[in-house]
Amino acid sequence: MNLPKHVAIIMDGNGRWGLKKKKSRNFGHKKGLEVVEKIIESAINQKIKFLTLFVFSTENWKRPNKEINYLFKLLNYYIDKKIQKLINKNIKISIIGNLRPFPKLLKSKIKKVQNLTKYNSKIQINMALNYGSRQEIVQALKKIKKKNLSITENNIKNNLYTKNIPDPEILIRTGDTKRISNFLIWQCIYSEIFFVKKMWPDFNKNDFIKIISMYKKINRNFGGLDVGTK
Numbered sequence: 001m002n003l004p005k006h007v008a009i010i011m012d013g014n015g016r017w018g019l020k021k022k023k024s025r026n027f028g029h030k031k032g033l034e035v036v037e038k039i040i041e042s043a044i045n046q047k048i049k050f051l052t053l054f055v056f057s058t059e060n061w062k063r064p065n066k067e068i069n070y071l072f073k074l075l076n077y078y079i080d081k082k083i084q085k086l087i088n089k090n091i092k093i094s095i096i097g098n099l100r101p102f103p104k105l106l107k108s109k110i111k112k113v114q115n116l117t118k119y120n121s122k123i124q125i126n127m128a129l130n131y132g133s134r135q136e137i138v139q140a141l142k143k144i145k146k147k148n149l150s151i152t153e154n155n156i157k158n159n160l161y162t163k164n165i166p167d168p169e170i171l172i173r174t175g176d177t178k179r180i181s182n183f184l185i186w187q188c189i190y191s192e193i194f195f196v197k198k199m200w201p202d203f204n205k206n207d208f209i210k211i212i213s214m215y216k217k218i219n220r221n222f223g224g225l226d227v228g229t230k
Contacts, residue, residue: 004046
């Protein structure tokens with residue numbers, strides 16, 4: 001039976017969900033944050049060690065400033081209100097992405113969270129902030145060149161944001177969209193991908209557990225043959 005160590009999620013559909021409810025896109029983002037907490041709890045119960053969440057992509061800067069500022073406000077709120085809970089639950093927070101363009105206060109708070117939770121070991125939550133997989137690979141190649149190393153798969157892997165993290169066995173995308181949108185394209189080459197019709201605010205623990213159960217039944221041979229196959 002396969003037991004996943006790492007699950008990655010593209011939490012798509014917040015804005016559309018908010019509009020569908022005759023509210024705002026920001027209302028959808030707020031509800032989506034509530035779902036994040038529930039899925040983290042479920043991941044802990046499922047003994048998953050790494051959970052990577054696509055929070056803000058390099059392409060999200062194209063959105064209206066009002067929406068971007070609200071997303072930053074939500075992040076600020078979550079850090080202020082939940083940091084002690086994260087510490088008490090032994091949750092480690094790690095960031096993948098480029099924080100340089102973020103507001104100074106928010107960057108400071110994010111770094112504080114990483115520092116305060118760095119020794120926690122129950123589960124590691126990787127928050128992808130201003131993250132783009134193509135950008136990540138380009139930056140890895142620049143690091144390799146600066147270190148005067150040869151271009152090899154291993155050297156690229158060791159210079160990615162996820163260098164000390166196992167590749168995701170599972171990639172989930174909600175929102176009824178069937179693409180991975182510049183998310184972990186190096187790391188997800190052997191991930192089992194589950195596209196979910198529900199928008200993220202409607203995704204729940206049962207949906208998550210069902211996907212984990214489906215994954216456990218998959219025979220993963222990584223390009224080889226199944227045992228007993230001639």
